[in-house]
Amino acid sequence: MSEKYIRRSSQIAARMLGGEMMIMSVKDSTFFTLDSVATAIWQAADGRSSLTEIVASKICSQFDVSLETAVRDAEVFVQELAGHGILQISDRPIMNAEQTRGAQ
Amino acid sequence: MSLLAEMNQRALHFGVPLSVHLDVTYRCNERCVHCYLDHDDHGEMTTAEIKDVLTQLSEAGSFLLTISGGEVFMRRDLFEILEYARGLLFNVKLKTNGVMIREREAKRLREIGVEQIQISIYSHRPEVHDAITKLPGSLKRTIDAIRFLRAQGLKVTIANVLMSENFADYAGVIALAKNLGASYTVDPTITPKIDGDRSILRLNIEESDLRQVFRDPALVDDVEKFCAPPPPPGEDVMEGYPCSAGHTSCYISPYGDVYPCVAFPLPSGNLRQQTFLDIWHGSAELKQVRSIRAKDLTTCSSCAHVGSCSRCPGLAYFEGSMYGPSSADCQKSFQRTGIPSANMLRSGQGQRSASGPLIQIQPMDHSVPMVVSSWEQNNLTA
Ligand code: SF4
Ligand code: SF4
Numbered sequence: 251m252s253e254k255y256i257r258r259s260s261q262i263a264a265r266m267l268g269g270e271m272m273i274m275s276v277k278d279s280t281f282f283t284l285d286s287v288a289t290a291i292w293q294a295a296d297g298r299s300s301l302t303e304i305v306a307s308k309i310c311s312q313f314d315v316s317l318e319t320a321v322r323d324a325e326v327f328v329q330e331l332a333g334h335g336i337l338q339i340s341d342r343p344i345m346n347a348e349q350t351r352g353a354q
Numbered sequence: 355m356s357l358l359a360e361m362n363q364r365a366l367h368f369g370v371p372l373s374v375h376l377d378v379t380y381r382c383n384e385r386c387v388h389c390y391l392d393h394d395d396h397g398e399m400t401t402a403e404i405k406d407v408l409t410q411l412s413e414a415g416s417f418l419l420t421i422s423g424g425e426v427f428m429r430r431d432l433f434e435i436l437e438y439a440r441g442l443l444f445n446v447k448l449k450t451n452g453v454m455i456r457e458r459e460a461k462r463l464r465e466i467g468v469e470q471i472q473i474s475i476y477s478h479r480p481e482v483h484d485a486i487t488k489l490p491g492s493l494k495r496t497i498d499a500i501r502f503l504r505a506q507g508l509k510v511t512i513a514n515v516l517m518s519e520n521f522a523d524y525a526g527v528i529a530l531a532k533n534l535g536a537s538y539t540v541d542p543t544i545t546p547k548i549d550g551d552r553s554i555l556r557l558n559i560e561e562s563d564l565r566q567v568f569r570d571p572a573l574v575d576d577v578e579k580f581c582a583p584p585p586p587p588g589e590d591v592m593e594g595y596p597c598s599a600g601h602t603s604c605y606i607s608p609y610g611d612v613y614p615c616v617a618f619p620l621p622s623g624n625l626r627q628q629t630f631l632d633i634w635h636g637s638a639e640l641k642q643v644r645s646i647r648a649k650d651l652t653t654c655s656s657c658a659h660v661g662s663c664s665r666c667p668g669l670a671y672f673e674g675s676m677y678g679p680s681s682a683d684c685q686k687s688f689q690r691t692g693i694p695s696a697n698m699l700r701s702g703q704g705q706r707s708a709s710g711p712l713i714q715i716q717p718m719d720h721s722v723p724m725v726v727s728s729w730e731q732n733n734l735t736a
Binding site: 260276 | 357358361364365368370372412415416417445446467468469507509
Protein backbone atom coordinates (compact mmCIF):
# COMPACT_ATOMS: atom_id res chain seq x y z
CA MET A 251 0.00 0.00 0.00
CA SER A 252 1.59 3.28 -1.08
CA GLU A 253 1.61 6.26 1.24
CA LYS A 254 -0.89 9.05 0.52
CA TYR A 255 -0.61 12.79 0.99
CA ILE A 256 -3.65 15.01 1.20
CA ARG A 257 -4.13 18.73 0.86
CA ARG A 258 -7.19 20.90 1.42
CA SER A 259 -8.45 22.51 -1.78
CA SER A 260 -8.47 26.29 -1.94
CA GLN A 261 -11.82 26.09 -3.77
CA ILE A 262 -13.84 25.48 -0.64
CA ALA A 263 -15.55 27.46 2.08
CA ALA A 264 -15.52 26.11 5.63
CA ARG A 265 -16.58 26.99 9.15
CA MET A 266 -17.01 25.21 12.48
CA LEU A 267 -20.55 25.16 13.84
CA GLY A 268 -21.34 23.48 17.13
CA GLY A 269 -18.44 21.01 16.89
CA GLU A 270 -18.99 20.08 13.23
CA MET A 271 -17.18 21.48 10.23
CA MET A 272 -19.37 22.82 7.42
CA ILE A 273 -17.69 22.66 4.04
CA MET A 274 -18.99 23.93 0.74
CA SER A 275 -17.32 23.40 -2.59
CA VAL A 276 -17.37 26.78 -4.30
CA LYS A 277 -17.09 24.99 -7.64
CA ASP A 278 -20.27 22.94 -7.52
CA SER A 279 -21.90 24.15 -4.28
CA THR A 280 -21.96 20.68 -2.75
CA PHE A 281 -22.30 21.02 0.98
CA PHE A 282 -20.91 18.67 3.63
CA THR A 283 -20.56 18.50 7.33
CA LEU A 284 -17.68 16.64 8.92
CA ASP A 285 -17.78 15.10 12.38
CA SER A 286 -14.93 15.67 14.81
CA VAL A 287 -12.80 12.77 13.48
CA ALA A 288 -13.19 13.82 9.85
CA THR A 289 -12.60 17.45 10.83
CA ALA A 290 -9.32 16.55 12.52
CA ILE A 291 -8.10 14.81 9.34
CA TRP A 292 -9.30 17.62 7.10
CA GLN A 293 -7.64 20.31 9.22
CA ALA A 294 -4.34 18.43 9.20
CA ALA A 295 -4.41 17.98 5.40
CA ASP A 296 -1.52 20.33 4.65
CA GLY A 297 -0.05 18.38 1.73
CA ARG A 298 3.14 17.64 3.69
CA SER A 299 2.04 15.07 6.27
CA SER A 300 1.14 11.59 5.07
CA LEU A 301 -2.31 10.19 5.75
CA THR A 302 -0.80 7.60 8.10
CA GLU A 303 1.00 10.31 10.09
CA ILE A 304 -2.19 12.36 10.29
CA VAL A 305 -4.28 9.40 11.42
CA ALA A 306 -1.66 8.36 13.98
CA SER A 307 -1.29 11.82 15.49
CA LYS A 308 -4.85 13.13 15.24
CA ILE A 309 -7.02 10.02 15.51
CA CYS A 310 -5.22 7.14 17.23
CA SER A 311 -3.93 9.43 19.96
CA GLN A 312 -7.50 10.44 20.84
CA PHE A 313 -9.70 7.49 19.93
CA ASP A 314 -9.45 3.83 20.84
CA VAL A 315 -8.86 2.46 17.34
CA SER A 316 -6.04 0.56 15.67
CA LEU A 317 -3.89 2.43 13.17
CA GLU A 318 -4.66 -0.07 10.42
CA THR A 319 -8.45 0.25 10.80
CA ALA A 320 -8.33 4.01 11.15
CA VAL A 321 -6.16 4.43 8.04
CA ARG A 322 -8.48 2.16 6.04
CA ASP A 323 -11.52 4.21 7.07
CA ALA A 324 -9.68 7.46 6.42
CA GLU A 325 -8.75 6.33 2.91
CA VAL A 326 -12.42 5.82 2.02
CA PHE A 327 -13.31 9.18 3.47
CA VAL A 328 -10.52 11.12 1.72
CA GLN A 329 -11.40 9.48 -1.60
CA GLU A 330 -14.96 10.70 -1.20
CA LEU A 331 -13.86 14.26 -0.41
CA ALA A 332 -11.39 14.17 -3.30
CA GLY A 333 -14.24 13.14 -5.59
CA HIS A 334 -15.93 16.42 -4.75
CA GLY A 335 -12.75 18.45 -5.22
CA ILE A 336 -12.50 19.22 -1.50
CA LEU A 337 -9.18 17.45 -1.02
CA GLN A 338 -6.31 16.65 -3.33
CA ILE A 339 -4.66 13.24 -3.00
CA SER A 340 -1.17 12.42 -4.19
CA ASP A 341 1.45 9.69 -3.81
CA ARG A 342 4.01 12.30 -2.83
CA PRO A 343 3.95 15.44 -0.72
CA ILE A 344 2.07 18.35 -2.29
CA MET A 345 4.48 21.19 -1.67
CA ASN A 346 3.06 24.04 -3.75
CA ALA A 347 0.04 24.25 -1.50
CA GLU A 348 -1.89 27.52 -1.66
CA GLN A 349 -2.68 27.63 2.02
CA THR A 350 -5.71 29.34 3.41
CA ARG A 351 -6.04 30.42 6.99
CA GLY A 352 -7.71 27.71 9.06
CA ALA A 353 -11.47 27.73 9.59
CA GLN A 354 -12.50 29.05 12.96
CA MET B 355 -34.75 18.83 5.64
CA SER B 356 -31.70 19.74 3.59
CA LEU B 357 -28.29 19.71 5.24
CA LEU B 358 -28.06 23.49 4.92
CA ALA B 359 -31.47 23.89 6.58
CA GLU B 360 -30.24 21.60 9.37
CA MET B 361 -27.20 23.84 9.81
CA ASN B 362 -29.49 26.82 9.97
CA GLN B 363 -31.42 25.16 12.79
CA ARG B 364 -28.16 24.46 14.52
CA ALA B 365 -27.05 28.08 14.08
CA LEU B 366 -30.38 29.16 15.56
CA HIS B 367 -29.78 26.88 18.51
CA PHE B 368 -26.28 28.23 19.15
CA GLY B 369 -27.16 31.85 18.30
CA VAL B 370 -24.68 32.01 15.41
CA PRO B 371 -24.99 34.65 12.65
CA LEU B 372 -24.60 32.10 9.86
CA SER B 373 -25.37 34.50 6.99
CA VAL B 374 -24.23 38.08 6.75
CA HIS B 375 -25.01 40.59 4.06
CA LEU B 376 -22.29 43.24 3.84
CA ASP B 377 -22.71 46.27 1.62
CA VAL B 378 -19.25 47.67 0.90
CA THR B 379 -20.50 50.86 -0.78
CA TYR B 380 -23.70 52.66 -1.72
CA ARG B 381 -21.99 54.35 -4.69
CA CYS B 382 -23.15 53.13 -8.08
CA ASN B 383 -22.52 53.65 -11.78
CA GLU B 384 -26.19 53.10 -12.61
CA ARG B 385 -29.15 55.19 -11.50
CA CYS B 386 -31.95 52.65 -11.44
CA VAL B 387 -35.38 54.23 -11.22
CA HIS B 388 -36.47 51.92 -8.38
CA CYS B 389 -33.28 51.98 -6.28
CA TYR B 390 -33.83 52.59 -2.59
CA LEU B 391 -30.33 53.94 -1.87
CA ASP B 392 -28.70 57.33 -1.58
CA HIS B 393 -25.54 56.99 -3.71
CA ASP B 394 -23.24 59.41 -1.88
CA ASP B 395 -20.29 58.26 0.19
CA HIS B 396 -20.92 59.31 3.79
CA GLY B 397 -17.72 57.78 5.12
CA GLU B 398 -17.46 54.15 4.02
CA MET B 399 -15.42 51.73 6.07
CA THR B 400 -11.79 51.61 4.97
CA THR B 401 -10.16 48.44 3.66
CA ALA B 402 -8.62 47.83 7.08
CA GLU B 403 -11.96 48.33 8.84
CA ILE B 404 -13.71 45.90 6.48
CA LYS B 405 -10.98 43.31 6.98
CA ASP B 406 -11.34 43.68 10.72
CA VAL B 407 -15.12 43.21 10.44
CA LEU B 408 -14.60 40.09 8.31
CA THR B 409 -12.20 38.64 10.86
CA GLN B 410 -14.72 39.30 13.63
CA LEU B 411 -17.50 37.69 11.59
CA SER B 412 -15.45 34.56 10.93
CA GLU B 413 -14.72 34.31 14.66
CA ALA B 414 -18.45 34.68 15.36
CA GLY B 415 -19.09 31.66 13.07
CA SER B 416 -20.50 33.44 10.03
CA PHE B 417 -20.19 31.32 6.92
CA LEU B 418 -22.42 32.60 4.10
CA LEU B 419 -21.26 36.07 3.13
CA THR B 420 -23.09 38.21 0.58
CA ILE B 421 -21.04 41.17 -0.60
CA SER B 422 -23.19 43.77 -2.24
CA GLY B 423 -23.80 47.52 -2.71
CA GLY B 424 -24.36 49.98 -4.46
CA GLU B 425 -22.09 48.67 -7.16
CA VAL B 426 -19.33 46.65 -5.52
CA PHE B 427 -16.83 47.39 -8.31
CA MET B 428 -16.96 51.08 -7.42
CA ARG B 429 -14.54 50.09 -4.62
CA ARG B 430 -10.99 49.88 -5.92
CA ASP B 431 -10.14 47.48 -3.09
CA LEU B 432 -12.90 45.01 -3.98
CA PHE B 433 -10.54 42.19 -4.95
CA GLU B 434 -8.47 42.75 -1.82
CA ILE B 435 -11.66 42.46 0.26
CA LEU B 436 -12.78 39.34 -1.60
CA GLU B 437 -9.36 37.71 -1.27
CA TYR B 438 -9.34 38.43 2.43
CA ALA B 439 -12.84 36.99 2.86
CA ARG B 440 -11.89 33.85 0.95
CA GLY B 441 -8.73 33.53 3.02
CA LEU B 442 -11.06 33.35 6.02
CA LEU B 443 -12.94 30.58 4.18
CA PHE B 444 -16.24 32.40 3.80
CA ASN B 445 -18.64 31.17 1.17
CA VAL B 446 -18.89 34.37 -0.86
CA LYS B 447 -21.77 35.47 -3.04
CA LEU B 448 -21.33 38.72 -4.95
CA LYS B 449 -24.13 41.01 -6.13
CA THR B 450 -23.26 43.38 -8.96
CA ASN B 451 -24.69 44.97 -12.10
CA GLY B 452 -21.76 43.46 -14.02
CA VAL B 453 -21.04 46.62 -16.01
CA MET B 454 -17.39 46.71 -14.88
CA ILE B 455 -16.71 42.98 -15.30
CA ARG B 456 -14.54 42.08 -18.30
CA GLU B 457 -12.49 38.97 -18.95
CA ARG B 458 -9.80 39.92 -16.46
CA GLU B 459 -12.23 40.52 -13.59
CA ALA B 460 -14.12 37.30 -14.35
CA LYS B 461 -10.87 35.34 -14.22
CA ARG B 462 -9.93 36.85 -10.87
CA LEU B 463 -13.33 36.10 -9.39
CA ARG B 464 -12.87 32.47 -10.38
CA GLU B 465 -9.35 32.33 -8.97
CA ILE B 466 -10.47 33.89 -5.70
CA GLY B 467 -13.25 31.31 -5.45
CA VAL B 468 -16.40 33.39 -5.34
CA GLU B 469 -19.20 30.85 -5.19
CA GLN B 470 -21.89 32.73 -7.01
CA ILE B 471 -22.53 36.05 -8.72
CA GLN B 472 -25.96 37.64 -8.82
CA ILE B 473 -26.55 40.16 -11.57
CA SER B 474 -29.62 42.34 -12.12
CA ILE B 475 -31.28 42.38 -15.52
CA TYR B 476 -34.58 44.17 -16.08
CA SER B 477 -35.33 43.22 -19.65
CA HIS B 478 -33.86 41.41 -22.65
CA ARG B 479 -34.49 44.61 -24.65
CA PRO B 480 -31.82 47.34 -24.33
CA GLU B 481 -34.37 50.13 -24.68
CA VAL B 482 -36.23 48.86 -21.59
CA HIS B 483 -33.24 47.77 -19.46
CA ASP B 484 -31.17 50.89 -20.18
CA ALA B 485 -34.18 53.15 -19.50
CA ILE B 486 -34.43 51.61 -16.01
CA THR B 487 -30.69 51.76 -15.22
CA LYS B 488 -30.36 55.15 -16.94
CA LEU B 489 -26.99 53.98 -18.28
CA PRO B 490 -26.89 53.71 -22.08
CA GLY B 491 -25.32 50.47 -23.24
CA SER B 492 -25.67 48.84 -19.82
CA LEU B 493 -27.61 45.76 -20.99
CA LYS B 494 -24.93 44.90 -23.52
CA ARG B 495 -22.14 45.32 -20.98
CA THR B 496 -24.02 43.27 -18.40
CA ILE B 497 -24.70 40.43 -20.85
CA ASP B 498 -21.03 40.48 -21.92
CA ALA B 499 -20.09 40.22 -18.24
CA ILE B 500 -22.29 37.16 -17.77
CA ARG B 501 -20.62 35.54 -20.79
CA PHE B 502 -17.16 36.23 -19.32
CA LEU B 503 -18.22 34.81 -15.96
CA ARG B 504 -19.81 31.72 -17.48
CA ALA B 505 -16.71 31.15 -19.63
CA GLN B 506 -14.79 30.89 -16.34
CA GLY B 507 -17.31 28.30 -15.13
CA LEU B 508 -18.75 30.65 -12.51
CA LYS B 509 -22.36 30.34 -11.36
CA VAL B 510 -24.48 33.32 -12.29
CA THR B 511 -28.00 34.13 -11.17
CA ILE B 512 -29.96 36.76 -13.05
CA ALA B 513 -32.17 38.71 -10.67
CA ASN B 514 -35.18 40.23 -12.36
CA VAL B 515 -36.95 42.94 -10.37
CA LEU B 516 -40.41 43.46 -11.82
CA MET B 517 -42.01 46.85 -12.20
CA SER B 518 -44.77 48.23 -14.39
CA GLU B 519 -42.07 49.30 -16.91
CA ASN B 520 -40.66 45.81 -17.52
CA PHE B 521 -43.38 43.39 -16.41
CA ALA B 522 -44.12 42.34 -20.00
CA ASP B 523 -40.51 41.22 -20.48
CA TYR B 524 -39.91 38.61 -17.81
CA ALA B 525 -40.39 35.68 -20.22
CA GLY B 526 -37.68 37.28 -22.37
CA VAL B 527 -35.33 37.49 -19.38
CA ILE B 528 -36.00 33.81 -18.51
CA ALA B 529 -35.08 32.87 -22.09
CA LEU B 530 -31.97 35.04 -21.91
CA ALA B 531 -30.91 33.36 -18.65
CA LYS B 532 -31.33 29.92 -20.25
CA ASN B 533 -29.35 31.00 -23.25
CA LEU B 534 -26.50 32.28 -21.05
CA GLY B 535 -26.52 29.22 -18.75
CA ALA B 536 -27.54 31.36 -15.78
CA SER B 537 -30.29 30.69 -13.27
CA TYR B 538 -33.13 33.11 -12.85
CA THR B 539 -34.83 34.64 -9.85
CA VAL B 540 -37.76 37.00 -10.01
CA ASP B 541 -38.47 39.70 -7.46
CA PRO B 542 -41.45 42.01 -7.92
CA THR B 543 -40.27 43.85 -4.81
CA ILE B 544 -39.96 47.56 -4.72
CA THR B 545 -38.94 48.51 -1.20
CA PRO B 546 -39.22 52.00 0.27
CA LYS B 547 -36.07 54.12 0.17
CA ILE B 548 -33.74 53.65 3.12
CA ASP B 549 -34.74 57.12 4.39
CA GLY B 550 -38.40 56.03 4.45
CA ASP B 551 -39.39 57.75 1.18
CA ARG B 552 -42.20 55.64 -0.30
CA SER B 553 -42.59 57.46 -3.64
CA ILE B 554 -40.81 54.74 -5.64
CA LEU B 555 -43.54 52.28 -4.64
CA ARG B 556 -45.67 53.67 -7.47
CA LEU B 557 -43.45 51.58 -9.80
CA ASN B 558 -44.91 48.35 -8.42
CA ILE B 559 -46.70 45.99 -10.76
CA GLU B 560 -50.50 45.76 -10.79
CA GLU B 561 -52.39 43.28 -8.62
CA SER B 562 -53.55 41.37 -11.72
CA ASP B 563 -49.89 41.05 -12.78
CA LEU B 564 -49.03 39.72 -9.35
CA ARG B 565 -51.75 37.07 -9.72
CA GLN B 566 -50.25 36.13 -13.09
CA VAL B 567 -46.76 35.76 -11.58
CA PHE B 568 -48.10 33.41 -8.89
CA ARG B 569 -49.86 31.27 -11.47
CA ASP B 570 -47.11 31.07 -14.08
CA PRO B 571 -45.69 27.53 -14.20
CA ALA B 572 -42.44 29.01 -15.58
CA LEU B 573 -41.97 30.68 -12.18
CA VAL B 574 -43.78 28.46 -9.70
CA ASP B 575 -43.08 24.75 -9.80
CA ASP B 576 -46.40 23.62 -8.28
CA VAL B 577 -49.02 26.30 -8.85
CA GLU B 578 -51.84 24.36 -7.23
CA LYS B 579 -49.91 23.81 -4.03
CA PHE B 580 -48.48 27.32 -4.02
CA CYS B 581 -51.91 28.94 -4.39
CA ALA B 582 -53.80 26.54 -2.09
CA PRO B 583 -55.71 27.98 0.89
CA PRO B 584 -53.51 28.04 4.01
CA PRO B 585 -53.83 25.11 6.43
CA PRO B 586 -54.99 26.06 9.95
CA PRO B 587 -51.93 27.15 11.98
CA GLY B 588 -50.78 24.76 14.69
CA GLU B 589 -49.12 25.59 17.99
CA ASP B 590 -45.68 25.21 16.41
CA VAL B 591 -46.55 28.01 13.98
CA MET B 592 -47.62 30.34 16.79
CA GLU B 593 -44.38 29.63 18.66
CA GLY B 594 -42.31 30.17 15.49
CA TYR B 595 -40.04 33.10 14.63
CA PRO B 596 -41.00 35.42 11.81
CA CYS B 597 -37.75 34.93 9.84
CA SER B 598 -33.99 34.57 10.15
CA ALA B 599 -33.31 38.32 10.56
CA GLY B 600 -31.43 38.89 13.82
CA HIS B 601 -31.54 35.16 14.63
CA THR B 602 -29.08 33.62 12.17
CA SER B 603 -28.51 36.54 9.83
CA CYS B 604 -27.83 40.25 9.81
CA TYR B 605 -26.89 43.17 7.61
CA ILE B 606 -23.91 45.51 7.80
CA SER B 607 -23.89 48.84 5.95
CA PRO B 608 -20.81 50.48 4.34
CA TYR B 609 -20.63 52.70 7.44
CA GLY B 610 -20.46 49.80 9.85
CA ASP B 611 -24.06 50.01 11.00
CA VAL B 612 -25.57 46.68 11.97
CA TYR B 613 -29.22 45.88 11.24
CA PRO B 614 -31.25 42.66 11.55
CA CYS B 615 -31.54 42.49 7.73
CA VAL B 616 -30.97 44.63 4.64
CA ALA B 617 -34.76 45.00 4.49
CA PHE B 618 -35.12 45.77 8.21
CA PRO B 619 -33.66 49.22 8.93
CA LEU B 620 -33.65 48.98 12.72
CA PRO B 621 -30.26 50.40 13.82
CA SER B 622 -28.76 47.89 16.25
CA GLY B 623 -25.21 49.14 16.74
CA ASN B 624 -22.13 50.42 14.92
CA LEU B 625 -18.91 48.50 14.36
CA ARG B 626 -16.81 51.64 14.73
CA GLN B 627 -17.96 51.87 18.33
CA GLN B 628 -18.47 48.25 19.38
CA THR B 629 -17.26 44.81 18.42
CA PHE B 630 -19.51 42.65 16.30
CA LEU B 631 -20.12 40.13 19.09
CA ASP B 632 -20.96 42.89 21.57
CA ILE B 633 -23.64 44.07 19.16
CA TRP B 634 -24.82 40.58 18.21
CA HIS B 635 -25.23 39.45 21.80
CA GLY B 636 -25.84 42.76 23.57
CA SER B 637 -27.97 44.95 21.32
CA ALA B 638 -31.36 45.69 22.88
CA GLU B 639 -32.84 45.99 19.38
CA LEU B 640 -31.66 42.56 18.27
CA LYS B 641 -32.86 41.08 21.57
CA GLN B 642 -36.27 42.58 20.94
CA VAL B 643 -36.39 41.19 17.38
CA ARG B 644 -35.41 37.76 18.73
CA SER B 645 -38.09 37.83 21.39
CA ILE B 646 -40.97 38.03 18.90
CA ARG B 647 -43.00 34.90 18.17
CA ALA B 648 -45.91 34.62 15.73
CA LYS B 649 -48.32 34.59 18.68
CA ASP B 650 -47.06 38.09 19.68
CA LEU B 651 -47.96 39.71 16.36
CA THR B 652 -50.83 42.17 16.69
CA THR B 653 -52.92 41.35 13.60
CA CYS B 654 -51.08 38.45 12.01
CA SER B 655 -51.59 36.15 15.01
CA SER B 656 -55.31 36.07 14.18
CA CYS B 657 -54.82 35.78 10.41
CA ALA B 658 -55.55 32.61 8.41
CA HIS B 659 -52.27 33.12 6.55
CA VAL B 660 -49.99 33.29 9.58
CA GLY B 661 -48.42 29.87 8.93
CA SER B 662 -47.76 30.35 5.22
CA CYS B 663 -47.40 34.11 4.76
CA SER B 664 -44.04 35.52 3.69
CA ARG B 665 -44.60 38.43 6.12
CA CYS B 666 -41.43 40.50 6.25
CA PRO B 667 -40.89 42.07 9.68
CA GLY B 668 -38.66 44.65 8.00
CA LEU B 669 -41.52 45.88 5.85
CA ALA B 670 -43.83 45.74 8.87
CA TYR B 671 -41.30 47.96 10.67
CA PHE B 672 -41.30 50.34 7.69
CA GLU B 673 -45.07 50.49 8.05
CA GLY B 674 -44.87 51.44 11.70
CA SER B 675 -44.36 48.36 13.89
CA MET B 676 -42.26 45.23 13.77
CA TYR B 677 -45.19 43.52 15.53
CA GLY B 678 -47.67 44.58 12.85
CA PRO B 679 -48.65 43.23 9.47
CA SER B 680 -46.81 44.04 6.27
CA SER B 681 -49.52 45.06 3.84
CA ALA B 682 -47.27 44.14 0.89
CA ASP B 683 -47.31 40.56 2.16
CA CYS B 684 -51.06 40.73 2.78
CA GLN B 685 -51.40 41.45 -0.95
CA LYS B 686 -49.19 38.51 -1.78
CA SER B 687 -51.17 36.14 0.42
CA PHE B 688 -54.43 37.48 -1.00
CA GLN B 689 -53.39 37.36 -4.66
CA ARG B 690 -51.92 33.91 -4.16
CA THR B 691 -54.90 32.28 -2.46
CA GLY B 692 -57.86 34.64 -2.97
CA ILE B 693 -58.38 34.71 0.81
CA PRO B 694 -58.24 38.20 2.38
CA SER B 695 -55.84 38.72 5.25
CA ALA B 696 -56.84 39.73 8.79
CA ASN B 697 -55.25 43.10 8.08
CA MET B 698 -57.39 43.61 4.98
CA LEU B 699 -60.55 42.56 6.78
CA ARG B 700 -59.73 45.01 9.55
CA SER B 701 -58.98 47.94 7.27
CA GLY B 702 -61.49 47.33 4.47
CA GLN B 703 -61.46 44.61 1.81
CA GLY B 704 -58.83 43.94 -0.80
CA GLN B 705 -57.60 47.49 -1.33
CA ARG B 706 -54.22 48.01 -2.90
CA SER B 707 -51.69 48.16 -0.13
CA ALA B 708 -49.79 51.31 0.67
CA SER B 709 -46.47 49.64 -0.02
CA GLY B 710 -47.48 47.46 -2.95
CA PRO B 711 -46.79 43.81 -3.49
CA LEU B 712 -43.66 42.09 -2.41
CA ILE B 713 -42.57 38.67 -3.54
CA GLN B 714 -39.37 36.89 -2.83
CA ILE B 715 -39.09 33.87 -5.04
CA GLN B 716 -35.93 31.82 -5.08
CA PRO B 717 -34.74 29.39 -7.74
CA MET B 718 -34.55 25.74 -6.70
CA ASP B 719 -31.28 25.09 -8.41
CA HIS B 720 -28.75 26.81 -10.58
CA SER B 721 -29.69 25.43 -13.95
CA VAL B 722 -33.45 25.58 -14.31
CA PRO B 723 -35.66 28.61 -13.80
CA MET B 724 -37.75 26.85 -11.18
CA VAL B 725 -39.15 28.67 -8.26
CA VAL B 726 -40.44 27.98 -4.79
CA SER B 727 -42.19 30.19 -2.34
CA SER B 728 -40.18 31.92 0.29
CA TRP B 729 -42.15 30.89 3.33
CA GLU B 730 -40.01 27.90 4.15
CA GLN B 731 -37.04 30.22 4.45
CA ASN B 732 -39.03 32.94 6.14
CA ASN B 733 -40.67 30.90 8.85
CA LEU B 734 -38.14 29.34 11.13
CA THR B 735 -39.46 27.43 14.05
CA ALA B 736 -37.67 27.14 17.32
S1 SF4 C 1 -38.53 38.38 5.81
FE1 SF4 C 1 -37.77 40.49 5.55
S2 SF4 C 1 -36.56 40.91 7.41
FE2 SF4 C 1 -36.86 38.69 7.28
S3 SF4 C 1 -35.02 37.89 6.24
FE3 SF4 C 1 -36.61 38.22 4.68
S4 SF4 C 1 -36.26 40.28 3.88
FE4 SF4 C 1 -35.15 40.12 5.84
S1 SF4 D 1 -51.47 38.12 5.29
FE1 SF4 D 1 -51.06 40.11 6.30
S2 SF4 D 1 -52.15 39.96 8.28
FE2 SF4 D 1 -51.96 37.89 7.46
S3 SF4 D 1 -50.07 37.03 8.33
FE3 SF4 D 1 -49.52 37.94 6.36
S4 SF4 D 1 -48.88 40.04 6.84
FE4 SF4 D 1 -50.01 39.27 8.61
